[in-house]
Amino acid sequence: MFERASPDGAGGTAGRVGVVLGSQDATPLEFWVGAEEGQTVELDDLVVCAARAPDGETVRFYGVVDVVRKRYEGAQFDGDAFRVEAGMLPAEVSYAAHVHVTRIDPERFLPPHPGAPVRIAAGPDLEHALYFDRMPARLPIGLTRGGDPLYANLEFLDGTRGAHASISGVSGVATKTTYAMFLLYALFHSGVLAADAANTRAVVINVKGEDLLWLDHPNAKLSATDRALYEAIGLPVAPFQDVGIYAPARPGSAAVVPHTGSRHVGVRPYLWTLREFARDRLLPFCFAEADDARSQIGYAVERVTGYLADLAQRGSADDPGLDGGGRPLRTLDDVAQHLEQSGQLGELISSPPTREAFLRRLHAACARMGHLVRGTEAPDRWAIRWDRHRVTVVDIHTLHSVGQMFVVGVLLKRMMAHKEQQGSARPLVFVVLDELNKYAPREGWSPIKDVVLDIAERGRSLGISLFGAQQTASEVAPRVQANAALKVVGRLDAAEAEHSEYGFLTPVARRRAAFLQPGAMIVTQPEIPSPLLVRFPFPAWATRVSEVPAGTAAGRDPFARF
Amino acid sequence: MTGLFGPLQVTIEPWAAEYGPQWRGGAPPEEAEVPEALDVEVPLARWAPIAAGAAIPWSAVAFVDGVRRIDAFVAISADDRMTRGAFGTYAAGTVVLRGGAATFGPAVIGRAAVCGDGLSLPGPVTVMRAVTYEPASAPSADPPALVHSLETRMRVAEERLARELADAPGALVLADGPLAFVERSKGATVGYVKSIEEWHLPAEAVRLVHSLPPGARSPLAVLQSGRRIRYTWFLRVAPPWPGDAPFAGIVRLEVSQAVGLDAARRLADGCAVFLPRLAPPRGTDPRAPSNLLPIGAIERHLRHRMGDPRLIHRGIQTLIVREAVHRV
Numbered sequence: 001m002f003e004r005a006s007p008d009g010a011g012g013t014a015g016r017v018g019v020v021l022g023s024q025d026a027t028p029l030e031f032w033v034g035a036e037e038g039q040t041v042e043l044d045d046l047v048v049c050a051a052r053a054p055d056g057e058t059v060r061f062y063g064v065v066d067v068v069r070k071r072y073e074g075a076q077f078d079g080d081a082f083r084v085e086a087g088m089l090p091a092e093v094s095y096a097a098h099v100h101v102t103r104i105d106p107e108r109f110l111p112p113h114p115g116a117p118v119r120i121a122a123g124p125d126l127e128h129a130l131y132f133d134r135m136p137a138r139l140p141i142g143l144t145r146g147g148d149p150l151y152a153n154l155e156f157l158d159g160t161r162g163a164h165a166s167i168s169g170v171s172g173v174a175t176k177t178t179y180a181m182f183l184l185y186a187l188f189h190s191g192v193l194a195a196d197a198a199n200t201r202a203v204v205i206n207v208k209g210e211d212l213l214w215l216d217h218p219n220a221k222l223s224a225t226d227r228a229l230y231e232a233i234g235l236p237v238a239p240f241q242d243v244g245i246y247a248p249a250r251p252g253s254a255a256v257v258p259h260t261g262s263r264h265v266g267v268r269p270y271l272w273t274l275r276e277f278a279r280d281r282l283l284p285f286c287f288a289e290a291d292d293a294r295s296q297i298g299y300a301v302e303r304v305t306g307y308l309a310d311l312a313q314r315g316s317a318d319d320p321g322l323d324g325g326g327r328p329l330r331t332l333d334d335v336a337q338h339l340e341q342s343g344q345l346g347e348l349i350s351s352p353p354t355r356e357a358f359l360r361r362l363h364a365a366c367a368r369m370g371h372l373v374r375g376t377e378a379p380d381r382w383a384i385r386w387d388r389h390r391v392t393v394v395d396i397h398t399l400h401s402v403g404q405m406f407v408v409g410v411l412l413k414r415m416m417a418h419k420e421q422q423g424s425a426r427p428l429v430f431v432v433l434d435e436l437n438k439y440a441p442r443e444g445w446s447p448i449k450d451v452v453l454d455i456a457e458r459g460r461s462l463g464i465s466l467f468g469a470q471q472t473a474s475e476v477a478p479r480v481q482a483n484a485a486l487k488v489v490g491r492l493d494a495a496e497a498e499h500s501e502y503g504f505l506t507p508v509a510r511r512r513a514a515f516l517q518p519g520a521m522i523v524t525q526p527e528i529p530s531p532l533l534v535r536f537p538f539p540a541w542a543t544r545v546s547e548v549p550a551g552t553a554a555g556r557d558p559f560a561r562f
Numbered sequence: 563m564t565g566l567f568g569p570l571q572v573t574i575e576p577w578a579a580e581y582g583p584q585w586r587g588g589a590p591p592e593e594a595e596v597p598e599a600l601d602v603e604v605p606l607a608r609w610a611p612i613a614a615g616a617a618i619p620w621s622a623v624a625f626v627d628g629v630r631r632i633d634a635f636v637a638i639s640a641d642d643r644m645t646r647g648a649f650g651t652y653a654a655g656t657v658v659l660r661g662g663a664a665t666f667g668p669a670v671i672g673r674a675a676v677c678g679d680g681l682s683l684p685g686p687v688t689v690m691r692a693v694t695y696e697p698a699s700a701p702s703a704d705p706p707a708l709v710h711s712l713e714t715r716m717r718v719a720e721e722r723l724a725r726e727l728a729d730a731p732g733a734l735v736l737a738d739g740p741l742a743f744v745e746r747s748k749g750a751t752v753g754y755v756k757s758i759e760e761w762h763l764p765a766e767a768v769r770l771v772h773s774l775p776p777g778a779r780s781p782l783a784v785l786q787s788g789r790r791i792r793y794t795w796f797l798r799v800a801p802p803w804p805g806d807a808p809f810a811g812i813v814r815l816e817v818s819q820a821v822g823l824d825a826a827r828r829l830a831d832g833c834a835v836f837l838p839r840l841a842p843p844r845g846t847d848p849r850a851p852s853n854l855l856p857i858g859a860i861e862r863h864l865r866h867r868m869g870d871p872r873l874i875h876r877g878i879q880t881l882i883v884r885e886a887v888h889r890v
């Protein structure tokens with residue numbers, strides 16, 4: 001009924017690798033290809049075959065190879081392999097590839113015809129196979145193994161039809177952070193944002209090492225091979241442009257200086273004034289440990305937060321500190337003392353054990369992140385102004401976990417508030433946040449999880465797109481994962497890959513994920529019904545001081561001479 | 563103590579039952595082949611196993627085999643007479659062992675519509691794509707006569723392949739089955755006979771054959787049927803298993819007498835070294851261990867190449883039905 005089309009029906013015989021097999025079912029969604037003598041078909045190859053419907057219309061089947069296998073045709077016994085090898089038994093090798101169909105054009109769900117020639121999809125065929133031709137704005141996301149650029153539909157990242165990317169994988173091998181930054185780089189340097197480019201912002205939270213504190217510098221060690229990859233993707237080789245870098249104010253230092261290791265120049269310290277801490281009700285963000293919400297503490301925190309907000313109404317708005325009934329309060333410690341000594345705490349929290357527990361935690365917070373809240377600095381002077389630069393890096397890697405939670409929680413909460421106030425999905429903000437399992441764990445509640453969930457669910461309409469990374473998606477709140485349009489995995493632990501969170505991977509892709517090398521990811525996006533293997537080059541920006549070109553100002557420590 | 567079988571010695575016929583027994587004895591004596599001379603190599607009194615040498619004298623060994631089958635019988639009426647016909651397919655193929663590799667060599671597939679009683683169809687009949695039957699004729703309507711007509715075609719095809727291969731220098735051609743044709747090629751073609759026909763051998767010669775150790779052969783004998791005179795010998799290609807018939811693993815080989823006694827002896831010695839290596843393990847071939855691996859492979863290969871028998875049978879039916887309806 002359904003005839004094989006002439007070779008030119010499939011666009012010529014060039015690149016022909018084999019024919020559709022008839023010994024296995026050929027269906028509109030999957031079929032097997034027998035490789036021709038001398039031809040190679042590999043995993044991830046994109047192929048196309050054509051068939052002519054009885055009414056004369058040519059239908060093309062595009063797909064990606066997800067299984068390749070060889071076997072002796074007709075061999076009956078395992079021992080046959082030895083006998084063939086010894087030259088006693090002749091055998092023909094059958095080399096076949098399983099094709100997962102990604103697109104049928106036009107959409108007529110008819111089976112391809114056994115014997116139909118199958119070609120490698122290149123050029124326009126490749127664009128068809130992966131729907132690139134249908135993407136009004138396409139974001140480069142890497143390369144195929146063969147070196148062809150791959151794209152994602154920007155509409156699924158910029159909020160038009162979807163938002164957020166979720167990246168999972170084993171620590172140190174999965175290159176999650178690097179890939180998140182690569183996506184961001186592609187966003188800003190491929191021209192895909194068009195008119196939005198000028199106002200779009202990115203906020204990158206640096207949680208580990210100083211990897212991301214150098215991204216405004218070129219990578220002096222980038223190899224020629226990697227440069228060529230950038231060219232193949234259509235991206236320049238350059239560092240990030242227009243970058244603001246923030247680091248926490250150094251603890252124990254009265255002068256406000258950034259707390260960093262190797263980078264000192266061009267880093268702005270950040271902190272909050274005690275008044276804004278009280279006024280903006282930031283206290284709950286100091287109590288984000290897992291068990292806090294479960295205990296009675298929640299209510300206690302709420303009461304104290306309310307009290308502090310009242311306190312912030314008193315005195316001059318320009319005073320960064322608070323007025324504790326005639327006694328100036330300058331630090332979190334001052335606040336704790338004031339609460340105890342004024343007897344306020346007893347009024348706010350009647351139960352002594354709860355009071356005790358609250359105090360214990362408040363003291364802990366003072367010790368761990370007290371230096372981030374000061375009543376001595378001019379309002380707004382050390383605030384994180386993420387709208388000032390195109391890319392803002394907020395370093396939290398030197399902070400204790402309590403401080404990290406505080407910074408992330410407050411930053412995101414404010415961003416949401418800001419965008420809500422704006423009431424428009426533009427300008428866009430992209431947020432890169434590592435260790436989502438810490439900020440939005442599967443179990444429990446915290447004010448930070450609350451805000452992350454809020455971004456996951458409403459960020460799309462507010463123009464906030466979250467690039468989240470985690471080692472194990474199974475430990476992240478399911479709603480966060482479910483709302484991500486772009487789902488990415490690097491190397492995955494085989495056991496982890498079995499979790500339902502990775503349902504977007506085909507069984508074959510799941511197994512593949514256990515083999516992924518650094519620089520290789522599997523990406524799924526809403527429009528393409530098959531996960532894609534994507535390669536991406538080393539960062540074009542420096543990720544450590546040793547990669548910063550010699551003689552660059554920020555690379556030198558201006559205080560080294562002293 | 564008498565066992566389960568009393569005084570009788572019951573042993574296992576090694577082949578799967580659908581291939582019949584390996585020992586074909588019991589046929590009427592006039593059909594048995596009579597060895598002409600048993601003492602061409604050594605006198606009968608000194609017959610003893612001849613152990614294999616070490617060297618294989620050929621750079622390539624080619625195996626030739628054929629298969630045939632009836633795709634459909636047809637009943638034919640002509641001039642108020644009833645007769646029979648058969649649509650049949652035959653094939654001949656080769657495997658070449660050279661340089662440590664075994665590969666399929668050339669193969670031929672043919673189809674014939676054989677009519678009995680000297681009748682013949684007016685022209686070729688195409689049943690479906692790639693399935694066309696050439697008209698052929700057999701003297702009688704007996705099924706064996708129809709099969710014989712197919713078999714003759716198969717043998718011709720086999721012989722042609724064998725002759726082409728035997729022309730290559732340094733090559734041995736091993737044809738499955740007795741040599742049916744007078745040798746006309748430059749090189750030697752050895753016939754490989756798996757079934758044991760009734761032989762009028764003296765008892766001591768039979769005992770010797772049954773006691774051959776693996777890789778050893780009997781002395782040469784001369785065999786004549788019609789104009790064809792051949793040297794022949796027995797070879798054990800595999801050790802017998804407990805309970806096996808004494809001839810399990812024994813095959814008979816033959817070569818045209820035209821090659822000369824010395825050449826025949828060298829061929830016999832070479833085969834004794836080489837062929838036991840190609841015996842299939844028990845259980846992997848219905849005629850193990852005597853159906854050599856390359857021969858089994860040719861048979862499977864050809865059966866597959868002949869096309870699906872059910873599909874072809876239905877094709878023939880459909881064609882004939884359509885023809886019948888058309889005539890009305």
Ligand SMILES: Nc1ncnc2c1ncn2[C@@H]1O[C@H](COP(=O)(O)OP(=O)(O)OP(=O)(O)O)[C@@H](O)[C@H]1O
Nearest residue numbers: 170171172173174175176177178518519536537538
């Ligand atoms: N394109 C690439 N090809 C090969 N290796 C790369 C590539 N990009 C980064 N790497 C290497 O992989 C290492 C790990 O990368 P990265 O820090 O992004 O991993 P991660 O998955 O975020 O790890 P963690 O879970 O520990 O944060 C980097 O140190 C870098 O050397």
Ligand SMILES: [Mg+2]
Nearest residue numbers: 176177178434
């Ligand atoms: Mg990381």
